[in-house]
Amino acid sequence: MKISLGSDNHSGVDPKILEAITLANVGYTHSYGDDDYTRRAIDKFKEVFGHDIDVYFVLTGTGANVLSLQNFLKPYEAVICAQSAHINVDECGAPEHFTGSKLISVETKQGKLSPELLEKAIFGVGDEHHVQPRIISLSQVTELGSVYTPAEIKAIVDFAHSRGLYVHLDGARLANAVVALGCSFADLTTHTGIDILSFGATKNGAMLAESIVCFRPDLSSGMKFLRKMGMQLYSKMRYSSVQWLAYLSDNLWYENAKNANDMAKYLYSKLAEIPEVKLTQPLGANALFALLPKEIIEPLREEYYFYTWDEFTGEIRLMCSFDTRKEDIDKFLGFLQKLIDSFKSH
């Protein structure tokens, strides 16, 4: 079996999640979220994020992002995001298509926005010739593997709110950030004052378990309509809700993200010892980026899945997952060293 260091999306589903699904697979329940599993899952979210939230379960991270943005936007209003943001480069234009709004993308270092960078992206406010910035979207973990500290998020939120803008957090890998920072989910969300969160579990051991957490229920009364209109209202919702129940119980989210981060840390430290490998981004959570001698990339790819992140530089991304094993990393490193040695001897 070919091992993947391509994405945490390449992993299967945690057996504990599958077991939870199986246990819920008895009898009849109402559909579309009118069931006890969903009510209990929402209660769990309230334990994690506080009581003043609304929660909507959806099926894909792209769906969570689009609906979160749509909730705050008129078509002449715009989203500011990092150039590398998933909404900007990896969602096939869905945010623009479904919101009708423009994305204003900002060049960043390591995928992170800051008040200073945002300041330069806001102009033409009140001028009918310009789109009107309305919401800032951050990714946590970022697409370049870095993490925002709670203080960095709070600084952006304070800046945004002082300008009448909202803040959306794309938390497809929020658990990995929480583990990397040693903080809580609330420290990165509720306590920073963000307005809306795409919270994903799929990449960390679940399947079809994504969600939207609205921290401004006064401003999200239309979300249930947007979700249905946006084709993200799942009829047999218990199978999604029950995954959240398992994920947020007994520290499953923590154990899974910790394994992914620990394995990435181990891989990073070993790659740092190989002179022919150049690590290109600091390690934040479970993804790392590197330049390898060009000649070994294809032979390496024959044995292991991974992505070329930047076609121009040849930079690759390696990502660890909840089920990445140390022995697989060791085998990968052994094979990599063999390829480097044979490349050097030619």
Ligand SMILES: Cc1ncc(COP(=O)(O)O)c(C=O)c1O
């Ligand atoms: C940062 C980030 N946000 C959102 C998503 C969207 O997830 P989906 O593929 O479920 O739409 C991904 C998926 O890889 C992601 O990496």
